[in-house]
Amino acid sequence: MNRITKFAIAFSLCLIGGAVSADEHGSTVALVGGSVVDIDSGDSVTNAVVLVEGERIAAIGEAGEVDVPDGAEVIDVSGHWLIPGLMNMHVHYGLKLPGKMSAELANETEGELTLRMAKNAYDSLLAGITTTRSPGDSMHGDLALRKAIARGQAHGPRIFSAGESLVITGGHGSEAGETYVDGPYELMKAARREISAGADWIKILISGGIATNGGDIAQPLMTPEEINAVIDAAHRFGAQVAAHSGSPQATSIAVDAGIDSIEHGYFLDRPTLKKMAKAGTWLVPTIVVSQPATAPFFEKIGSPQWYLDRRTSVGKEHWKMLQTAIEEGVNIGLGTDQLPHEPNDGTTATAREAQYYVEAGMTPLQALRSATIETARMLGAEDEIGSLEPGKYADILAVPVDPTDDIKALRTILLVMKGGHVYRNDLATR
Numbered sequence: 001m002n003r004i005t006k007f008a009i010a011f012s013l014c015l016i017g018g019a020v021s022a023d024e025h026g027s028t029v030a031l032v033g034g035s036v037v038d039i040d041s042g043d044s045v046t047n048a049v050v051l052v053e054g055e056r057i058a059a060i061g062e063a064g065e066v067d068v069p070d071g072a073e074v075i076d077v078s079g080h081w082l083i084p085g086l087m088n089m090h091v092h093y094g095l096k097l098p099g100k101m102s103a104e105l106a107n108e109t110e111g112e113l114t115l116r117m118a119k120n121a122y123d124s125l126l127a128g129i130t131t132t133r134s135p136g137d138s139m140h141g142d143l144a145l146r147k148a149i150a151r152g153q154a155h156g157p158r159i160f161s162a163g164e165s166l167v168i169t170g171g172h173g174s175e176a177g178e179t180y181v182d183g184p185y186e187l188m189k190a191a192r193r194e195i196s197a198g199a200d201w202i203k204i205l206i207s208g209g210i211a212t213n214g215g216d217i218a219q220p221l222m223t224p225e226e227i228n229a230v231i232d233a234a235h236r237f238g239a240q241v242a243a244h245s246g247s248p249q250a251t252s253i254a255v256d257a258g259i260d261s262i263e264h265g266y267f268l269d270r271p272t273l274k275k276m277a278k279a280g281t282w283l284v285p286t287i288v289v290s291q292p293a294t295a296p297f298f299e300k301i302g303s304p305q306w307y308l309d310r311r312t313s314v315g316k317e318h319w320k321m322l323q324t325a326i327e328e329g330v331n332i333g334l335g336t337d338q339l340p341h342e343p344n345d346g347t348t349a350t351a352r353e354a355q356y357y358v359e360a361g362m363t364p365l366q367a368l369r370s371a372t373i374e375t376a377r378m379l380g381a382e383d384e385i386g387s388l389e390p391g392k393y394a395d396i397l398a399v400p401v402d403p404t405d406d407i408k409a410l411r412t413i414l415l416v417m418k419g420g421h422v423y424r425n426d427l428a429t430r
């Protein structure tokens with residue numbers, strides 16, 4: 001990682017650190033009696049003490065090894081497993097899908113949007129998601145939210161953001177007859193505009209998608225010159241680039257240009273996935289969107305028939321792609337393209353996504369890593385978040401069974417701590 005990138009990440013992390021008032025910085029909390037999952041080995045420290053001072057983990061060890069200072073708040077987590085906060089790399093807090101939802105929100109003002117986003121962020125945090133990445137959201141609401149969270153004016157996950165997506169004329173995300181940004185120079189300028197507004201990622205849409213009629217999902221819509229220009233402009237500022245892509249050809253061009261993450265990957269074939277594995281390119285599968293368990297959600301929001309058909313038609317290919325990506329050892333960061341806390345198959349979209357990874361071939365530990373330390377690595381933030389270690393932010397969840405044996409453990413999250421602050425504790429009332 002170069003110096004500029006390190007600087008950009010350090011800047012983001014000072015923004016994502018917040019949501020803790022001055023006296024809370026001085027507070028000490030001890031989580032006692034639980035099993036602490038080591039995300040590297042999959043082993044657990046049993047009957048552990050996790051000492052949290054202010055926002056960060058101060059010590060982890062077996063009972064008797066770590067002193068609990070007088071005056072510390074003690075939370076009994078015995079019989080439960082402690083894991084790092086979950087991370088979701090594909091979240092649009094202002095998500096508006098075709099159908100009833102879009103109709104209801106047609107005249108939403110900027111203020112209304114921001115408040116809706118704030119509610120979604122708070123609900124995500126309560127569901128155990130402590131870090132998210134926004135690959136393109138509306139009107140920089142997520143950037144405002146990130147600032148508000150850092151100032152303690154709102155509560156939500158740590159937010160990494162791509163600002164607004166760079167949409168090409170006629171492409172995914174475009175409205176018929178409208179013009180957007182086209183050609184290397186316009187795209188470069190648009191990337192710099194987003195970085196200047198505070199984005200640490202840039203999002204491009206290099207093929208068509210499910211949710212709009214802008215171009216075929218499997219077609220490479222952006223030219224190699226355009227893709228190269230955006231990636232070059234972003235990397236010079238230490239920002240990373242995420243590409244929405246369902247197309248093997250478009251993905252292959254983007255990997256050659258040095259793309260950092262590929263979103264969805266619906267129709268990616270084995271040669272393209274091999275190329276991604278070799279280059280270390282990240283895949284954010286958002287598998288939950290195309291699979292049968294999500295059908296009731298789309299019915300609930302009144303999705304139009306064309307959308308449901310398009311979704312079903314990509315489901316099988318998308319699933320095969322995920323299985324192949326796991327076989328080929330592609331870097332996978334968990335992301336849903338649904339709100340992280342959205343009810344899905346009796347749990348949240350985030351927990352269901354992780355469960356799908358196991359059903360597609362990952363071990364439970366691999367899936368848990370995809371939701372924690374791997375995503376931290378994707379963000380370049382693995383020194384601060386993603387595992388339970390002294391010095392890192394105290395983003396900690398309690399679950400009732402060992403998630404390295406059974407990923408369904410993530411279905412029931414009983415305690416949510418972010419930056420040393422307990423946002424939810426169902427253990428106290430059990």
Ligand SMILES: [Zn+2]
Pocket residue numbers: 090092135337
């Ligand atoms: Zn998306």
